[in-house]
Amino acid sequence: MKLYNLKEKSEQVNFSQAIKLGLGKKQGLFFPTKLPIINDTLLSEMLSMNFITRSSKILSLFIGDEIPEQQIQQSVQNAFHCSIPKIQYVQNNIACFELFHGPTLAFKDFGARFMAQILSYLNHKNEVITILTATSGDTGAAVAHAFYNMQNVRVIILYPKGKISEYQEKLFCTLGKNITTIAIEGSFDDCQTLVKQAFNDTELKKERGLNSANSINISRLLAQICYYFEAFSLISKQQRKNLIISIPCGNFGNLTAGLLAKSIGLPIKSFIAATNANDTVPKFLETGIWKPNKTISTLSNAMDISQPNNWPRVEEIFRINNWDLKSLGFGSVSDNITIQTLQNLDNLGYISEPHAAIAYKLLSEKIKDNEFGLFLGTAHPAKFKQSVENILKKTITLPQSLSKRINLPLLSHNMKPNFHKLRQFLLKK
Numbered sequence: 213m214k215l216y217n218l219k220e221k222s223e224q225v226n227f228s229q230a231i232k233l234g235l236g237k238k239q240g241l242f243f244p245t246k247l248p249i250i251n252d253t254l255l256s257e258m259l260s261m262n263f264i265t266r267s268s269k270i271l272s273l274f275i276g277d278e279i280p281e282q283q284i285q286q287s288v289q290n291a292f293h294c295s296i297p298k299i300q301y302v303q304n305n306i307a308c309f310e311l312f313h314g315p316t317l318a319f320k321d322f323g324a325r326f327m328a329q330i331l332s333y334l335n336h337k338n339e340v341i342t343i344l345t346a347t348s349g350d351t352g353a354a355v356a357h358a359f360y361n362m363q364n365v366r367v368i369i370l371y372p373k374g375k376i377s378e379y380q381e382k383l384f385c386t387l388g389k390n391i392t393t394i395a396i397e398g399s400f401d402d403c404q405t406l407v408k409q410a411f412n413d414t415e416l417k418k419e420r421g422l423n424s425a426n427s428i429n430i431s432r433l434l435a436q437i438c439y440y441f442e443a444f445s446l447i448s449k450q451q452r453k454n455l456i457i458s459i460p461c462g463n464f465g466n467l468t469a470g471l472l473a474k475s476i477g478l479p480i481k482s483f484i485a486a487t488n489a490n491d492t493v494p495k496f497l498e499t500g501i502w503k504p505n506k507t508i509s510t511l512s513n514a515m516d517i518s519q520p521n522n523w524p525r526v527e528e529i530f531r532i533n534n535w536d537l538k539s540l541g542f543g544s545v546s547d548n549i550t551i552q553t554l555q556n557l558d559n560l561g562y563i564s565e566p567h568a569a570i571a572y573k574l575l576s577e578k579i580k581d582n583e584f585g586l587f588l589g590t591a592h593p594a595k596f597k598q599s600v601e602n603i604l605k606k607t608i609t610l611p612q613s614l615s616k617r618i619n620l621p622l623l624s625h626n627m628k629p630n631f632h633k634l635r636q637f638l639l640k641k
């Protein structure tokens with residue numbers, strides 16, 4: 213598999229380089245030079261396969277002979293077997309596609325676990341790797357658990373102090389061993405900036421064998437393509453004809469993966485990019501002006517991002533397919549409306565959480581009579597127990613993966629958003 217740098221097209225790398233580098237020169241994102249094509253015959257064959265087999269097939273089509281198919285199958289098995297997605301109907305024509313049944317109760321388990329499996333396979337020489345990543349909540353947990361106890365891998369995770377839920381924090385800041393967590397006194401964008409600075413520091417990067425596991429890493433995106441095919445396999449032939457998928461967006465990785473699924477032959481009719489009050493993209497789609505405002509804290513904190521990293525990939529996908537950006541649905545939803553929507557969903561018999569509720573809200577507004585809509589359930593409601601309980605006046609029971617960590621002490625360090633401090637910390641570690 214060959215990939216090019218979106219900011220410097222002459223820079224080309226293979227899949228293993230792209231995984232290890234994360235970003236290319238000038239902090240450019242990598243993008244496949246050629247996308248596989250799944251024709252109708254292959255598609256119907258693939259839709260009858262189980263999730264693991266089909267996912268291995270999709271990933272092999274992308275990765276090619278760089279990694280043996282059998283190895284990919286093993287990695288997919290290890291990464292996905294505990295996270296099989298489910299569909300829950302909310303109305304006749306609308307269902308939630310739940311991606312939160314994995315070890316850290318969010319869709320990020322798919323990408324993070326696949327990446328960890330592939331990195332460890334590629335690390336033949338057993339070099340020490342440092343994973344440095346920024347999280348707005350769920351990436352941290354997924355990455356920490358995916359790499360926990362792996363030999364020769366150190367994980368350092370930055371998150372905005374006080375801006376992620378208590379339960380999110382408990383999931384990954386209590387692990388210890390090869391996992392170090394740093395609470396940054398700032399926003400997620402500050403954390404992301406620090407990570408970018410570290411990757412620009414050639415000496416530091418080399419000295420520490422730095423790797424980012426952010427959603428900019430192509431291996432994570434490829435893994436996420438697989439569950440769109442699973443969604444398709446779980447709905448009826450009639451529903452497949454006019455399928456709209458509404459996605460709660462932060463860094464726009466999930467949307468990128470969905471658009472890639474469509475690009476290679478999965479006939480999804482259209483997508484809705486749903487954001488909270490951090491509405492850089494909805495404003496851009498409306499006015500053509502890219503003007504990120506200061507990040508605002510909202511109930512859907514994993515989407516509190518005003519400079520979404522993956523947007524250049526979204527534009528590239530529209531460009532190469534000759535699709536019109538105007539065909540992308542979009543909207544932003546305030547906290548007040550999110551609260552009302554959670555209550556509406558509860559009245560329909562479905563307990564959700566703020567991220568998915570935003571996607572549902574826009575879907576229910578935009579869906580037409582002949583269409584079938586899925587909104588992505590990106591996290592388990594228990595991860596946002598306090599806000600969901602306050603809103604619904606109900607008790608949410610904790611799944612075991614959370615309840616067993618809730619009484620453990622937090623092991624995080626505190627730090628100002630200062631690159632010099634972070635650099636010193638990384639060099640000492």
Ligand SMILES: *Cc1c(COP(=O)(O)O)cnc(C)c1O
Nearest residue numbers: 350462463464465466514590591
């Ligand atoms: C990360 C996350 C999102 C945003 O996903 P992107 O791929 O960054 O757009 C949405 N919801 C939840 C619960 C998340 O953890």
